[in-house]
Amino acid sequence: MNKAIPFLALALIIAACNDSKEKEKTNLSEEQMDNTENPLLSESTLPYGAPNFSKIKDENFKPAMLEGIEQQKNAVETIANSEEEPTFDNTVLALEKSGELLNRSSEIFYTLAGANTNETLQSVEEEMAPKFAAQNDMIYLNEKLFKRFKTLHDKKETLNLEAESLKLLEEYYEDFEIAGANLSSEDKEKLKVYNEKIATLTTKFGKTLLDANNAGAVTFMNKEDLAGVDEDFLKSKENKDGKGWTIPLQNTTQQPLLQSMENRASREKLYKAAWHRADQGANDTRELIKELVEVRAQKAKLLGFNNYAEWSLQKTMAKTPENVNKFFSGLIPAATTKAQAESDEIQKMIKSKGQDFKLEPWDWNYYAEMVRKEKYDLDENQIKPYFELKNVLEKGVFYAANKLYGITYKPRTDIPTYHEDVFVYELFEENGDALGLFYADFFARPSKSGGAWMSNFVTQSKLYNKKPVIYNVLNIPKPAGNEPALLTYDEVSTMFHEFGHALHGFFADQQYPSLSGTAVARDFVEFPSQFNENWALYPEILKNYALHYKTGEQIPQQLIDKIKNSGTFNQGYSLTENLAGSNLDMQWHTISPDKKIEDVNAFEKQALSNTKLDLVHAVPPRYRSTYFSHIFAGGYAAGYYSYSWTEMLHHDAYNWFENNGGLTRENGQRFRDMVLSKGNTLNLEKMYKDWRGSDPKIQPMLKARGLK
Template identity: 40%
Template sequence: MSERSSYNPALVEWTGHQGLPRFDQVSDADFAPAFEAALASHEAEIDTIADNPDAPTFANTIVALEIIGDELSRVSSLFWNRAGAHTNDVIQALEREIAPKMSRHYSKIGMNAALFGRIDALWQKRESLGLTVEETRVLERHWKGFVKSGAKLQKPEQERLAKINETLASLGARFGQNVLADEKGWALVLSDPNDLAGLPGFLTEAMAAAARELGEEGKYAVTLSRSIIEPFLTFSERRDLREQAFKAWVARGENGGETDNRDTIRETLALRLEKAKLLGYGNYAELKLDNTMAKTPDAVNNLLKTVWAKAVVRAGEEEADIAQLIAEEGRNHEVMPWDWRHYSEKIRTRKFDFSEAELKPYLQLEKIIAACFDVAGRLFGVHAVEIKDAPAYHPDVRTFEIRDRADRLVALFLGDYFARSSKRSGAWMSSFQSQHKLTLKNGTVGELPIIYNVCNFAKPAEGKPALLSLDDARTLFHEFGHALHGMLSNVTYPSVAGTGVSRDFVELPSQLYEHWLTVPAILKQYAVHYQTGEPMPQALLDKVLSARSFNSGFNTVEFTSSALVDMAFHTRGAVEDPMAVQAEVLSEIGMPKAIVMRHATPHFQHIFAGDGYSAGYYSYMWSEVLDADAFAAFEETGDAFNSDMADRLKTNIYSVGGSIDPEDAYKAFRGKLPSPDAMLRKKGLSTFEELSGADA
């Protein structure tokens, strides 16, 4: 065991409220010595299991593996949280050092022949061990993890694989840091009142706050934070400024110089292909899709291309409407990407008689957070209690206890909602601690999940409420759906807890949860005007609900093009010029000139800032097929909060983690696997008659 006196014990001895870390007692300088000690401790624990003279059993090998590494897990969770949500030069330098070091550490474990021999012995006789379904899944996860780490390779190939993994870890860290640097390094500072033409008050307030942070008091800053850039592109009447801001937004990672990601991408793709070949796969997508619901690249591409064909037709109709409006305004320019949001908002205002600016005063962050908690209470019987005096990792972060109907503590939840320059863009869920029921070495039985959500909403001026767009509100519900997946986990083994599921199943609980935002009972109660407290008028509510599939062609084209490029990168073999491949794929599928990928390759963090969604960006749509069908199950009962259906959802989806096969989990909830029909209807890309005809 490591000597904890050699590093700050606050990193691993969490003595805060209900077992929270004492974030206020951890400094940036504490991490380096803590990692050294925790890595050494974990290595010693691994050796003890591998060198056990007793014959391998599930208890002395698999359970033993499940409960070791506590120090490393705690240090790592605190560090990666800080690296993503509140970073600085010291943390970024350590990130570049730690990423390859962690890769070397886990490569060494994965290639430990004695340890794999014990796991393999159990795997080969698994049918005779009397294991539960969950235990079989846990054994399978460990065995497949070792095989994919090179346990069956010869020594030279193992050493090469370890080097590949180490380099990929470094490349992923560099990619994410480069995108963040480009986001931090660009701002369009405005001072002329004419530059603000068309901008609503909520946006100018956010831009003024951003300018103050840049030291430009009294001015207004367009930044590349999504909570500012998207509404600016939507409302600004200054086409020249929209173009300038849009081009900066899509150029992240492609600006030349030290932060340019193109060489990083090329090297990443080459190493991923080499890794796949070493492990006996034809390409990297085959490696990543093994053990997913989709299973093969063909299955993924078939879904994506089916949806693409419908989406691009709808996008063409939407573009024609925009072109007509441009002509009506007496302009003669073609529809360009920096025009789309602006004119589609005008069309929505005309078609449905409401605008995003009219809607936003009814969507207060505080009320939408309360709505998230209320839906969880109605469906799953949990409620949130805010703890005001618990130190967090940033002053903006809020801490909640999550309790069940009997007021028992089931989880701790932290919400980090506002954009800042020390935080990477986007929104995500992660955990400091996962749920499980095992007895740890210190005698503790089980652990509570400690889950956090990170978002990037514009922080309001002092004393003003934070107002969200409808997309922002959906994002909040989406991430809280992920959080519930972690917090409602009820399994025995930590490796299959919460979000420890296949990549194309993990988005089901989050995307499904979004549906309850627009349930009329929720909007009526929580969509109230921030000044008057009056609920959203029924007429406006009806318009919002009727407009749910508006602009669906654009949104689906944005997403599907990104997913198709991701799959092309990871199925086409060697990629000499990633940007040429991107251009080739977009040309092949007929990408409209007026729309760009949601995530262009040089800032596609899902697939290059780490390995999480590589050959896996499709999973949002795969899960969308599931979530549309799952919500339809509630609609079929006539009650969005049907208690029997909610119990089945909690029992079979939110609580089981990866303890059973995802197909079995879904069928236990719904009775069958879904077709894309409900998803296409939700997007407004197919009529019921079309789908009925296709089914016939």
């Protein structure tokens, strides 16, 4: 997932999907608020302008961001009240340059808020969310400022702007219109209230969910309850007093341990803890959801739309909720049909084991693994020894990037990081020129949100002569002691995925930061990342990194064949759970402004029934509404469909590679030049078509999923 902080640091707060915060009570005194020695107020002197975490303290963020807000306010007032005739330089470029301090400080802040939070940072996050929303309104609802942009936009053909500058003007103008610049003064004041409320609620949802994940962790006191679970994993989860093992919750509905837990009662206990984590007690998110969707619907109505999704999808490839639903209508029947066939197969496996119970969601992964072993003779524990973390990254992810794009790397141990588990690499072009810095933060911890994401500390731009500083965050369980970190294939795929986002950022070649790299529509931004997953199983890449951690032996062809042959296994389940989440999102955000939701669980149940995504009893949605952080705490409201939309793009794109020589330096360079380096400077549909030679087709996706 891409979590680049948007321009102007809008309050699309990093999703808090998993794990709990570390308790660290720090009250900021007036003396601590003094900015005289605040390292965030000036650019870092480290290579590439990387954040100097050896100097940055929690108490630095709030005053730096407040100062950034004030500086931008002053700059905007100067632009808006200027008596000079508006020009690109004194209006568009001036606004582009107005938020430098705010962007720099907030990008670092939201990194820690998502990856290494504490009570101080959470408090600042809650306080700043409505301020960021107000800052956004201060710009986009400013009548004088909009008038200057409209003057320029109306005569854009006569301005003789080069292509990227013209695109910047158009993007700003469209953002003004979408934000409500054409509303009356009275309606703008109403909108400001809605925006502040939304920012506050999304931040509160994220914090509540982080607490819910922590409180929902399941403790097992008897080792027999954890029969089948990997011993090394258990060592890492043993309680400090030696009494029992506490299993933290992952952000998704299904939990990884359900695949190996032999005790059915234990599986049910863990699954239900995940399912009910945020619908009871102090961490119940249901009232927040009801209020949030209602405010979003009212905002959409005020802006002249029938629902929030209509408003939100304006700058996407899909454009309308109807187009999204049309896309899904071609997938749901095939997905649920295959999921039902998988369910029947698993039910037979249960019976063959002498058991007589109906397949439930907490049974699926355990017995599906048995089916996989029987059909494909593939055991996850057979392949994990070949997927040691550093090998996967350096000899897999980086090696693929070298073969496709020519980039090389070297570790940098001299760059301070925000946590001891984070390590840093410097990346170089094929000719040796510097490309940027890459931070890898791969291990789960209580202070980190769940899931995986990419974002920037420093965004590429020629305007500021900046090269990118980018980080990837994952949540791989940290092994005990000096044991090696051995990955599942899913974790391998996730590492390739997130580095695909990173490549999109590293290859950015834009003048302006707000058009740079991953600053594209939600239903395009996941395309480069999903596409990069394809190289994880590419023979030349796989054989280079899949080395046994003890013997160094290359993964045998027999295991490779098993992995590939099982590639379409469980795809009915996988696609159905994703479609269920996507449709929940779309139904929450196509609610009429006149409709009031009384019961979140009842709405969810009806939503799944409406789209026939409840036909297979044992396939739950990937996220329930109550812990759907992407849409209620992150930036994916009415946008979760983008994962499936971009899956269509990435399979279609890989099909082009397969038909044109596969993994070659020439193909990689062409993809970089025509897609990965373009940021948001071109129409995305045209960009893709120019590279591909045609519009994307859904057939490669269906084939890859085994649905065709």
